[in-house]
Amino acid sequence: MKLIIRGLQLSAACQMVCRMNPILLGIRRATALAIVMASTAVPLHAQTSPAERPFRAGAAAANITPWMGVSINGNMTDHKGASVHDQLHARAIVLDDGQTRLAIVVADSCMIYRETFDAAKKLVRERTGLPAENILMSATHTHSGPASASVFQSDANPEYQHFLTLRLADAVQQAIANLAPAQIGWGVGSEPRHVSNRRWRMKPGVLIQDVWGNTNDVVKMNPKPGSPELLEPAGPTDPEVPVLAVQSPDGKPIALLANYSMHYVGGVPGGTYSADYFGAFCDRIQELLGADRQDPPFVALMSNGTSGDCNCMNFREAPKPEAAFVKIRRVANDLADDALGVWRKIQWHDRVELKSAQKEIQLAVRKASADELARARALLSTAKKTNGQYGGWGPEVYAREWLLLDEFPDRVPLVIQTFKIGELGIAAIPCEVFVEIGLEIKKHSPLKPSFTIELANGYNGYLPTPAQHKLGGYETWRARSSYLEVDAATKIFDTVMELFARVK
Ligand SMILES: [Zn+2]
Known part of the structure; x- marks a missing residue:
C-alpha cells in the first residue's frame, strides 16, 4: 500500500497528467488506446525518480x-x-x-x-x-x-x-x-x-532404422511404450x-x-x-x-x-x-x-x-551434399502422392525437406535473449531445446532460479547437444525441423551465459 501512496504523491505536473490518465491512477481501461500511448511516454515521469514510481x-x-x-x-x-x-x-x-x-x-x-x-x-x-x-x-x-x-x-x-x-x-x-x-x-x-525423455536406447540386437532405412542411429524417438526391447532413456x-x-x-x-x-x-x-x-x-x-x-x-x-x-x-x-x-x-x-x-x-x-539483454548470433545450416540432393531428386521424380501428400514417415518427406533446406542461406541469424526479474532469470532460445541444455542453464546461470522459454523470438528447429547429435534419432534428422550446425547448442549456451552476466 505504501508504494501506491508514494506512487500517487507525484510531482504537481505528473499529478495533473495522472488526473487525466486513469491508467496512472490504476483505474484500468483496456480500450483507452490513446491513453496507453501517454502512459508509456517517459517524459510524464521526468520529475519523479524511478525509486518513487510504483x-x-x-x-x-x-x-x-x-x-x-x-x-x-x-x-x-x-x-x-x-x-x-x-x-x-x-x-x-x-x-x-x-x-x-x-x-x-x-x-x-x-x-x-x-x-x-x-x-x-x-x-x-x-x-x-x-x-x-x-x-x-x-x-x-x-x-x-x-x-x-x-x-x-x-x-x-x-x-x-x-x-x-x-x-x-x-x-x-x-x-x-x-x-x-x-x-x-x-x-x-x-x-x-x-515428463519422460522420449529418446531411448534399445536392448542389444534391436534394429533401429532411420527414415532412409539406415541403421546408424543409436536411439529411437517415441518407441512403443511397454516394449520389452527398451533399454533406457538417452x-x-x-x-x-x-x-x-x-x-x-x-x-x-x-x-x-x-x-x-x-x-x-x-x-x-x-x-x-x-x-x-x-x-x-x-x-x-x-x-x-x-x-x-x-x-x-x-x-x-x-x-x-x-x-x-x-x-x-x-x-x-x-x-x-x-x-x-x-x-x-x-x-x-x-x-x-x-x-x-x-x-x-x-x-x-x-x-x-x-533488465534485459539480447544478441544476434549466426549459425551454420546443415545442408545435404550434392550427392544427397541428387538422390532426393531421383526419389521424388517417381514418388507417388495420396491426396496431394507423401506418406507420413517415408523418405519422400525428407527428400523434399532436403531440397527445401537447400534454399536456406548457409548461415542463419538467431536472437538469444535474457531477462532479469529481481533474482529470477529467464533465457529465451528460438529452438526446440533439448532438456540437458535447459538443466545446464539452470545450473550455471548467475540468477537463481533461472529457466528457459523455448521457441522464443523465432523458430530454428531442434537443438540437440553435440553428444545427442552423435546418437542420431528423429530430432537430428536433417529437415526444416532440424538444421542448425552440430555445435549450435554450445554456441547458444555460451551466448545465454554472456547475456546473463550482462543483466545480473
Ligand atoms: Zn513437436
Missing part, C-alpha cells in the same frame, strides 16, 4: 483462433482446421519497475517465425515505445494450432501470419493498458509425473515448474507465468484447433485462484521450457486408453495444483529490478 504489472490475452481451413502443423502430414475444441490465445504479461518495462508473450502455436515476432515487436514499438529487446515472444508448441511456420507437409498461411502479427502486438498493447501497481514474486514447483528430464506471479497490492491475482519442459500432450484429432495442456493449464489455475471474471481479467501463461526430447508418455508401461482431452486436462490440472502450491508460498516483493 512497480506495476499488467496482463492481457488476445484471441488468435483462426478461421476454418487453415493448415494445422506439427505432424508429418497436413490437416486443415475443421473444428475448434478450445480457443487459442496470445497471452501477455508486462512488468514495469519505473525505469525498465519488460513484456512476455506466450502464443498458442506450434512454432512462429522470427519475421512474425519481429513485425509484431515493431508494431509494439511504434505504438508504445517499448523496444524489441524488452519483448520476449514465444510459441507454446501445441501441435493442434494453425501453421504460422512451414514444416514437413504443412505450409504457413500468410493471411494467418498477418492476423497473428496484429494480435501478438495487441496482446502487449492491452497488457500495457492494464498496467497497475503490483507486487511480484516467484518460486519453483515440481511435477515429475508428466537423456534426463526436468520436472521443475517455475512460476512468476504478480498480484495487486491488496492481493488480487493479476497474472501467473509458469514454465514446464514437456513437449505437448497431443492425441487431438486431425483438423481440430486446440491449445493442448498449455491452454487448459491457464483455465485451471485461474479457477483455482478464484480469479474468474475479474476486471481487468487475470491472465495465466504456460510457457514451454526445454522439451525438445521430452514428452509425457510413460514408456515403461503399455498405455491405458484415455481420450486426448481427458489426458490434456489431467496433465493441466496436476500442473495447476503444483503452481497453486507455489503461489501460496510466494514471498511478495513491492518492487524488483528489471
Whole structure:
C-alpha cells in the first residue's frame, strides 16, 4: 500500500497528467488506446525518480483462433482446421519497475517465425515505445494450432501470419493498458509425473532404422511404450515448474507465468484447433485462484521450457486408453495444483529490478551434399502422392525437406535473449531445446532460479547437444525441423551465459 501512496504523491505536473490518465491512477481501461500511448511516454515521469514510481504489472490475452481451413502443423502430414475444441490465445504479461518495462508473450502455436515476432515487436514499438529487446515472444508448441511456420507437409498461411502479427502486438498493447501497481514474486514447483525423455536406447540386437532405412542411429524417438526391447532413456528430464506471479497490492491475482519442459500432450484429432495442456493449464489455475471474471481479467501463461526430447508418455508401461482431452486436462490440472502450491508460498516483493539483454548470433545450416540432393531428386521424380501428400514417415518427406533446406542461406541469424526479474532469470532460445541444455542453464546461470522459454523470438528447429547429435534419432534428422550446425547448442549456451552476466 505504501508504494501506491508514494506512487500517487507525484510531482504537481505528473499529478495533473495522472488526473487525466486513469491508467496512472490504476483505474484500468483496456480500450483507452490513446491513453496507453501517454502512459508509456517517459517524459510524464521526468520529475519523479524511478525509486518513487510504483512497480506495476499488467496482463492481457488476445484471441488468435483462426478461421476454418487453415493448415494445422506439427505432424508429418497436413490437416486443415475443421473444428475448434478450445480457443487459442496470445497471452501477455508486462512488468514495469519505473525505469525498465519488460513484456512476455506466450502464443498458442506450434512454432512462429522470427519475421512474425519481429513485425509484431515493431508494431509494439511504434505504438508504445517499448523496444524489441524488452519483448520476449514465444510459441507454446501445441501441435493442434494453425501453421504460422512451414514444416514437413504443412505450409504457413500468410493471411494467418498477418492476423497473428496484429494480435501478438495487441496482446502487449492491452497488457500495457492494464498496467497497475503490483507486487511480484516467484518460486519453483515440481511435477515429475508428466515428463519422460522420449529418446531411448534399445536392448542389444534391436534394429533401429532411420527414415532412409539406415541403421546408424543409436536411439529411437517415441518407441512403443511397454516394449520389452527398451533399454533406457538417452537423456534426463526436468520436472521443475517455475512460476512468476504478480498480484495487486491488496492481493488480487493479476497474472501467473509458469514454465514446464514437456513437449505437448497431443492425441487431438486431425483438423481440430486446440491449445493442448498449455491452454487448459491457464483455465485451471485461474479457477483455482478464484480469479474468474475479474476486471481487468487475470491472465495465466504456460510457457514451454526445454522439451525438445521430452514428452509425457510413460514408456515403461503399455498405455491405458484415455481420450486426448481427458489426458490434456489431467496433465493441466496436476500442473495447476503444483503452481497453486507455489503461489501460496510466494514471498511478495513491492518492487524488483528489471533488465534485459539480447544478441544476434549466426549459425551454420546443415545442408545435404550434392550427392544427397541428387538422390532426393531421383526419389521424388517417381514418388507417388495420396491426396496431394507423401506418406507420413517415408523418405519422400525428407527428400523434399532436403531440397527445401537447400534454399536456406548457409548461415542463419538467431536472437538469444535474457531477462532479469529481481533474482529470477529467464533465457529465451528460438529452438526446440533439448532438456540437458535447459538443466545446464539452470545450473550455471548467475540468477537463481533461472529457466528457459523455448521457441522464443523465432523458430530454428531442434537443438540437440553435440553428444545427442552423435546418437542420431528423429530430432537430428536433417529437415526444416532440424538444421542448425552440430555445435549450435554450445554456441547458444555460451551466448545465454554472456547475456546473463550482462543483466545480473
Ligand atoms: Zn513437436
